[in-house]
Amino acid sequence: MNVSRETSKRLQAYLELLKNWSAKINLVxxxxxxxxxxxxxxxxxxxxxxxxxxxxxxxxxxxxxxxxGLVIAMALxxxxxxxxxxESDQRKAAFxxxxxxxxxxxxxxVIAERIEVISGLGASTLTAxxxxxxxxxxxxxxxHLGPSGTALLPKGRNWREEVAAAQLSWQFELTAHPSKTxxxxxxxxxxxxxxx
Ligand SMILES: C[S@@+](CC[C@H](N)C(=O)[O-])C[C@H]1O[C@@H](n2cnc3c(N)ncnc32)[C@H](O)[C@@H]1O
Numbered sequence: 001m002n003v004s005r006e007t008s009k010r011l012q013a014y015l016e017l018l019k020n021w022s023a024k025i026n027l028v029x030x031x032x033x034x035x036x037x038x039x040x041x042x043x044x045x046x047x048x049x050x051x052x053x054x055x056x057x058x059x060x061x062x063x064x065x066x067x068x069g070l071v072i073a074m075a076l077x078x079x080x081x082x083x084x085x086x087e088s089d090q091r092k093a094a095f096x097x098x099x100x101x102x103x104x105x106x107x108x109x110v111i112a113e114r115i116e117v118i119s120g121l122g123a124s125t126l127t128a129x130x131x132x133x134x135x136x137x138x139x140x141x142x143x144h145l146g147p148s149g150t151a152l153l154p155k156g157r158n159w160r161e162e163v164a165a166a167q168l169s170w171q172f173e174l175t176a177h178p179s180k181t182x183x184x185x186x187x188x189x190x191x192x193x194x195x196x
Contacts, residue, residue, distance in 0.1 A: 010105075048076070055124020151191070
């Protein structure tokens with residue numbers, strides 16, 4: 001996805017903060033820091049291209065150091081959508097809030113609690129990267145996705161096995177999009193979820 005020059009500058013500033021704080025807390029795998037634009041920024045931005053239509057709430061579960069939720073919040077057209085980041089690790093949540101304040105990211109808030117205990121967020125779009133295998137992730141998605149919402153879930157090369165395992169307990173509509181940044185990986189677009 002192409003972003004404006006202003007957004008690109010903010011994303012670079014975010015990467016600087018990510019690198020600085022990574023010296024103290026484990027925000028992303030150290031080996032990925034040098035290649036962070038492709039491994040993290042482009043990997044996150046590809047989700048925006050898959051967003052079905054603008055909606056009021058974009059929720060990112062298990063945001064960690066900001067991926068993909070904070071990148072989405074910086075790149076979304078302003079004002080139309082609130083971004084809600086859920087991250088239970090208090091130090092990571094403090095980092096997310098620091099970035100939001102420092103880069104003046106609008107319409108974005110952090111919930112520093114566990115996904116399982118907070119009330120359903122009714123997300124119009126829901127993302128979660130590297131949070132849990134799909135069968136477990138589906139319980140989180142079902143809790144926080146609104147009735148007509150869409151989940152966009154980046155998954156590694158074993159995504160077909162994860163889908164088969166999840167289908168034992170869940171019915172859902174699925175479109176698998178090839179990842180633009182990782183060979184054999186996919187972004188799973190999931191909606192209309194029902195427990196079997
Ligand atoms: C492997 S990291 C991935 C972080 C980020 N999404 C990424 O792709 O770089 C998983 C994150 O989810 C958070 N997490 C795991 N289980 C959680 C839960 N039940 N509620 C809230 N956050 C959770 C962890 O603290 C961690 O930061």
